[in-house]
Amino acid sequence: MLDPKPPTTGLVDDPSNIPPPKLGPPSTGNLVADSFRSAIHIAEVPCARSSLLSGIAAGVGIGFIRGLSANPVVAGSWAMGTWAVISITSWNICQNKIAKQQELTRMAIHNIGKQLRLKREDDKEPKTT
Structure with missing residues (x-):
């Protein structure tokens, strides 16, 4: 006789069934x-707001400092360059952090199934004292 299926607990047994995070509005192709x-x-884009604000703050700061010793065109160029570099760098760091968190979550979900099976096996063994 076959064993009945164990009751579902709401946990995901297969990490590949986890939907990807929403990355903004859906594409239309245009x-x-x-x-x-x-x-x-x-x-709605993960990390976009914090990255852009970090870039703006750094760009304003560097532009102001550079503007004390150079003409406004040079200071503006430094400010825009700083904004671009800081925004892109902080966005990449944030995206890598999210990817690591998602991988850890997948690993935890994958290991929960193993832990539950081990716990069930321990519960089935008779306890002798």
Whole structure:
């Protein structure tokens, strides 16, 4: 006789069934329309807000400091360059951090199934004292 299926606990047994995170509005295939929709929904993109704000703060600071000793065009160039470098770097760091967290979550979900099976086996063994 076959053993009945164990009751489901709401846990995901297969990590590949976990849906990917939402990364902004869905694509329509039109590059121009997608670009405008992404710009409007920039707050939905993970890490975008914090990265852009970090870049803006760094750009303003470097632009101000450079503006004390150079003309405004040079200071503006430094500010824009700093904004771009800091924004891209902080966005990449944040995305890597999210990817590591997702991998740890997948590993934990995968290991929970093993731990539950081991616990069930321990419960089945008769305890002798």
